[in-house]
């Protein structure tokens with residue numbers, strides 16, 4: 001009975017003179033390990049706006065909205081819902097479009113605090129026949145680069161290349177499909193109608 005008491009006294013004295021294991025966060029900022037997986041951030045250059053991260057997020061923390069008026073796709077990570085699981089980074093199409101940082105705290109009592117969201121905007125491309133969204137321009141160019149010379153067999157990629165060198169007039173959705181719409185940027189459904197159904 002006597003020896004254990006001595007041991008406890010020794011432990012108490014040692015603890016008294018050594019630094020605490022716990023940190024003083026939030027009074028003092030905490031520096032996490034460089035391997036810590038924290039909140040994700042988009043990379044403007046590497047993200048192509050494909051939306052795969054939205055689909056894999058288990059916490060539905062990422063929203064995707066297409067603003068047809070301003071030709072923009074907006075991807076928004078809500079840090080108040082994000083569980084820092086890293087699935088978005090793991091499954092990113094380009095593997096570098098969204099990266100988990102070591103940021104760990106966006107605590108706030110104001111849900112409208114801009115610090116609690118991470119947003120990226122990408123230009124969208126519309127179907128020149130029906131007006132539906134085809135995808136983001138960066139996404140189309142990303143596919144085009146991977147296809148190499150084969151990409152020019154598809155009018156959408158051909159026109160994307162043309163748009164890099166010339167200012168093409170924006171096209172408006174039409175009331176009906178015409179045969180010449182083959183050489184337009186059109187969505188898969190409209191291309192099917194033009195090429196396969198031949199609906200003129």
Ligand code: SF4
Pocket residue numbers: 042046047048049050051052053054075091092093094095096097098
């Ligand atoms: S490129 Fe990556 S980060 Fe960007 S939308 Fe696609 S999956 Fe998300």
Ligand code: SF4
Pocket residue numbers: 040056057058059060061062077081082083084085086087088089
């Ligand atoms: S880290 Fe996980 S929860 Fe957070 S945005 Fe990415 S997929 Fe969603």
